[in-house]
Amino acid sequence: MFKLTQLLLNATLAIVAWGQYYSNTTTYTNPILSAGGADPWVIRHDGWYYMTYTTNDDVSLLRSQILTDWNNAESKVLFTPPPGLNYSTDLWAPELHQLNGTWYVIFTADPRSDSPSPELDMFCPYNCPAIHHRMFVLEGHGSNPWSASFVYKAQLNTYDQFSIDGTYFQHSSGLYHIYSCWYTQYAAWPANLCITKLENPWTVASPFSERQIISVPSLPWEKTPYGRAENDRLSSNEGPQQLTNSRTGQQFLIYSAARSDNRNYCLGLLELAPNGDPMNPSDWRKHQYPVFYQNPAESAYGVGHASFVKSPDETEDWIVYHGMQDPTNGWSARTIRTQPFIWNENGTPNFPKPGYGPYKVPSGQ
Numbered sequence: 001m002f003k004l005t006q007l008l009l010n011a012t013l014a015i016v017a018w019g020q021y022y023s024n025t026t027t028y029t030n031p032i033l034s035a036g037g038a039d040p041w042v043i044r045h046d047g048w049y050y051m052t053y054t055t056n057d058d059v060s061l062l063r064s065q066i067l068t069d070w071n072n073a074e075s076k077v078l079f080t081p082p083p084g085l086n087y088s089t090d091l092w093a094p095e096l097h098q099l100n101g102t103w104y105v106i107f108t109a110d111p112r113s114d115s116p117s118p119e120l121d122m123f124c125p126y127n128c129p130a131i132h133h134r135m136f137v138l139e140g141h142g143s144n145p146w147s148a149s150f151v152y153k154a155q156l157n158t159y160d161q162f163s164i165d166g167t168y169f170q171h172s173s174g175l176y177h178i179y180s181c182w183y184t185q186y187a188a189w190p191a192n193l194c195i196t197k198l199e200n201p202w203t204v205a206s207p208f209s210e211r212q213i214i215s216v217p218s219l220p221w222e223k224t225p226y227g228r229a230e231n232d233r234l235s236s237n238e239g240p241q242q243l244t245n246s247r248t249g250q251q252f253l254i255y256s257a258a259r260s261d262n263r264n265y266c267l268g269l270l271e272l273a274p275n276g277d278p279m280n281p282s283d284w285r286k287h288q289y290p291v292f293y294q295n296p297a298e299s300a301y302g303v304g305h306a307s308f309v310k311s312p313d314e315t316e317d318w319i320v321y322h323g324m325q326d327p328t329n330g331w332s333a334r335t336i337r338t339q340p341f342i343w344n345e346n347g348t349p350n351f352p353k354p355g356y357g358p359y360k361v362p363s364g365q
Contacts, residue, residue, distance in 0.1 A: 027358040028068035031335035038322045038334040039093040052094040089113040103140035108164045128188035135166040137202040154202035180238035191236040222257040239305040248347040256304035263301040263327035267292035292351040300354035301327040313364030
């Protein structure tokens with residue numbers, strides 16, 4: 001009798017263990033990186049997912065074969081800036097791109113830990129702590145970003161004006177730099193989306209007279225506080241990311257709006273007209289409502305600054321983003337999450353409500 005009882009107990013434990021294993025390998029929950037983080041950028045290359053995100057002090061790279069769990073990912077520092085340079089502090093929103101067979105990291109940084117002197121701050125109509133932020137580029141050669149050796153390449157010309165969250169926009173007419181900008185050097189707010197044409201990934205071809213502003217935070221949901229029509233301070237368009245519908249060829253720019261430490265942070269969408277010129281503001285159409293926004297029913301707030309990647313078998317599209325569970329804690333509350341999305345009949349992306357799951361893991365994982 002004892003042996004039978006023991007056998008039944010062992011069988012039960014085995015079933016429970018298998019059930020836990022099966023659950024753990026077929027579902028996941030958000031966040032996907034328990035240590036927290038913001039501004040995630042994820043790409044997939046040769047069977048590996050690579051992630052960069054804001055660490056402030058350096059540019060770090062994580063790699064994992066599992067999109068939905070980065071807690072056991074390998075990590076390495078690609079670049080630590082020397083002190084006393086224009087890019088020594090507050091490194092934000094690094095992105096990893098492969099362009100013409102070479103790896104590039106584009107990132108934001110400043111020389112003064114976000115602290116302008118009173119002599120400069122007095123020119124701004126609002127407080128302007130990020131006035132020194134500019135865009136910079138690293139270059140790496142190698143078959144994959146993990147083995148590539150990265151070196152500082154150049155500062156991207158933004159006409160000695162505020163610039164953050166820069167990204168590369170690839171188009172049949174060339175390569176472009178899209179970033180968050182002010183109207184003028186001391187404007188402080190609002191933060192808009194600017195575009196310039198590039199000669200190569202580290203050299204801007206456009207003179208200042210040709211720089212174009214393609215989006216401003218003009219709608220209520222793009223402003224902070226929400227809906228205060230006369231308010232420019234803290235109203236932002238930032239974190240632009242290219243998204244292409246591979247079925248229709250439609251070109252989108254997904255961007256973050258409102259303020260990044262606020263519950264109302266969300267994603268907006270610009271669509272480039274067919275055969276449109278990226279440098280022509282009238283060829284960009286802004287959708288009038290946010291396409292990804294807070295879900296109070298699941299305490300998912302401040303969702304934004306996204307990137308986009310395929311499932312391992314290339315059949316699904318996934319959004320990787322940051323959000324908050326307790327928005328009263330601001331920037332320190334941000335964590336990195338991911339969820340699948342689909343496409344509407346008109347070719348625009350259809351993002352899910354943000355939440356914590358459990359969700360089904362990516363196809364092929």
